Amino acid sequence: MTKLTLLTLAVLLCSSPPVNGGKVLVFPVDGSHWVNMNVIVEELHARGHEVTVLRPSDTWYIKPNSPHYKAITINSPAGFDKQNFGTYVMNTIKMRRYGSSLWSRLSLEYDLLQTFYQMGKQVLQMVENIFEDKEMMQSLRDAKYDLVLTDPTIGGGVLLGHRLGLPLVFNVRWTIQGEAHQAIAPSPLSYIPIPGTELTDRMTFMQRIENILYYIFTCFQIWYVDDPLYPPFVHRYFGKDVHYMELFQAADVWLMRNDFTFEFPRPTMPNIVYMSGFQCKPSKPLPTELEDFVQSSGEHGVIVMTLGTLVEHLPEDLTEDIAAAFAELPQKVIWRHKGKKPSTLGNNTLLLDWLPQNDLLGHPKTKVFVAHGGTNGMQEAIYHRVPLVGLPLMFDQQDNFFRMASRGVAKVLDIATVNKDIFLDALKEVLYKPSYREKMKELSSLHRDQPMKPLDRAIFWIEFVMRHKGAAHLRTESYKMSMIQYFSIDVLAFLLTIALILLTVLIYLVKFLWRSLLYRRKAKEE
Template sequence: MHHITWTALLLSVTLSVSYGGNVLVFPLDGSHWVNMKVIIEELHSRGHSITVVRASDSWYIKEESPHYSAITIPTAGGFDEEFFGTFVNRLLNIRKEQKFFWSRLILEFEVIEKFSEMHRQMCEMMTMMFQDDVLMKSLTDAKFDVVLTDPGTGGGVLLARRLNLPLVLNVRWTVHGEAHFAIAPSPLSYVPYPGAELTDKMTFSQRVQNMLTYAFGLFQIATIVTPHYTAFCKRFFGPEVDYFSLFQDADIWLMRNDFTFEFPRPTMPNVVYMSGFQCKPARPLPVDLEEFVQRSGEHGVIIMSLGTLFAELPSDITEEIAAAFAQLPQKVIWRHKGAKPSSLGNNTLLVDWMPQNDLLGHPKTKVFVAHGGTNGVQEAIYHGVPIAGLPLVFDQPDNLSRMERRGTAKVVDIAILDRAVFVEALRAVLYEPSYRENMQRLSRIHHDQPMKPLDRAIFWIEYVMRNGGAPHLRTQSFRMSWMAYHSIDVILTLLMALLLLLFIMFLAIKKCYSVLFKKKVKCE
């Protein structure tokens, strides 16, 4: 009897594991693909079938993979590696020469134009797909269970609407900016807008700054995003469809951060936090790298990487960084492209690529010199390694300012960096115990959770597949007008009713008073 019970249990578990869903993935290129790939590989390992939509000029997203099949659209995806490299160099030169206001303003408008072009190209790619009847029929016939997309561009959201499929977002940024602002109440009195580099405790002047940063964000959205997606939705879905409501109507938001990193703020039932999902325990290093690390002795190792987009810096900055490293007793592993700096010390190893997660998890790693991208910051938190920050662009200054407020990072302005300033920052993080202690405390908090973030993410993707969506978790607040959302109409109605009641009472009292007054006159 027990034998039959265990056999039935084993069979039921095997069947539940062997069930495979059909997932359509519409990713974003660059560093965003790095973390999307982690989810794709995990879904594949659990028996799901994955199809990835990619543009023919994709930079990171390969056409051939053992983990997914690809649908390649013969058009530009809008991701321009060369632009981002030259943009950073120009930005650093402007900051260095203190030609800040006008030069930075010109550059800011160039960035607006570039991102606008990226969204225009995305709409062109989606138009090409929607007009290809053969392709759209094949996507319909494939019977996908869910669309998984990064809403930094709108392609996946539009495709989910067209195919009438449940939608899961792998998200920190939407086309409108930070994801919480798209779906959750976000009072600017204590929720800092990304880019303002503020905390949840703001003075009056900081709240003014927060409001102005938010207003500039709205201007950017109206300029960069709205014209392209509004025109697209009007053409394919009709004038009554607001393009951003398609994003807000997603079933599950897999959020690439959590409250180890975020300041406390309102959230929503369909927001699932999976910060650090791409992190994993360190594996052994390649033999040559392990030997180099072990030669560091008691001093340990510093590792430096500026992410996927910004591996090459202006030569004068790299010379100062190399000279600073040469003054330290630690060994240094530096992911660097371009000419070898003449000031490079014997303690510094230049590499084209490094196993960043494995190095961060090595017991000899003392400091992570980083630009502050979300992936790198989360890996540093996961492994408890303090940061010397060199923020460049986008969300990086904001990410590192949060780490600095928590006492886990020392931030240096890379544009005016010299060897003395950089050495001082490195020594502070190396030798002041508070940086490591604070980061290890954050690491303990991050690890103290009931299930691994990647398992949580996969559970909710599979949940949507099993249940055909999650409409019971979706708020409908975004469908309300601004007046209805803030109950302005209710307040005005009640106020008018109160005023009307007071007016009637006033007339009644006035009438009573006049009647009494007349009686009094007659009696006299």
């Protein structure tokens, strides 16, 4: 080897950070949640860490074989049922679009609560099977994992992490009780809107009433779905004096799939690490045929439309209206659609069963993204500076799009009333009104202006927890306090009692002095 080659190798070795491979146990959530968890899994693997993923036998997305992780399949049905969720989505769309009785709507909401209840029940059954399998538990202990990485939308990973006595890191936006901040950070209802209310941090008196009423409704959902399931399980395995949410609140680091280009300003905590857009990356070249189609758009550019994995097609009349609207535009359209081909489909529209969303959004010819409002799609649109037309359907999608609309980067439509003309007008507004693209560029600039990439920040904190066996110094202990202690009601009561005692003594003293004074005057007069 030449001296130059040896010198080059020495420089590379010295400049490369040391890699101390850790062992990470991942307890993921199925569906789209796994898509972004897998980004972290792949990065951990790339940095020399050994990753093991626990998966139920009926999982929808999580593969049993991967070059990036070793899978442990639990013989328990605790995955997402794609068919049931797809049916629920279609029923929701039909009810909103064609109208229904109040009873039908309430029945649909009740069915959703029942679905979440059954999912929670299945997850706890899966965790119980793990806990009761002494051989498996011993093998998990013998593996000497450094931490558990989990999504607390379901509680399985939280329970397993505590049972194994391992540090906990969350890949989080939601817990089993709702938006994650509410579980750990101060969340005054006076200016922190409950997700789903479509309110900002500047609420009128009536909006604050609405916010509190919605909060009460979410408490009812927790009472119905979580409270019957988790306390008996937690009391059995962790003790009668343990509240199940304490196990969530005791996590070391919360990697939050959000940031303040999306979230309204609010209180936070030292162990919340914001990593919004961690899954975003520069676009890759498109397949040749797709690139040729995009280039054929000329100066007009391309519109991309996809409504997520659960919505493969829309009601036929709506599909016809959307296709007819697209046909009147000079832009080319790439539309993920697996249903019947619309009769109004124009020559400018390409239907695909699947499309490379990130690569299309990152293409310089993409002008508008028509989306359903999933968090991943919102963040990719921000990253690639593409304004939005929204057709939100369910869950947090309406709220996500409300936040985008409040920043002037999206036009949001109601699936119940949208037709050809409304859809076409929305597309033209976002395409030809410069403010949408300009404001999205500003939002993207704010999002990108960070000292390190969100994924690098997430991995740093995971490795930080590995190095220090946790991050207890960042974790508040306030969750161990009762509501009376947390709001200092006992202190106020004590001080009030003292004040009342002093006031009583003062009153008696004044009365005594007054009577003494009157007695002396009377004595002098006599």
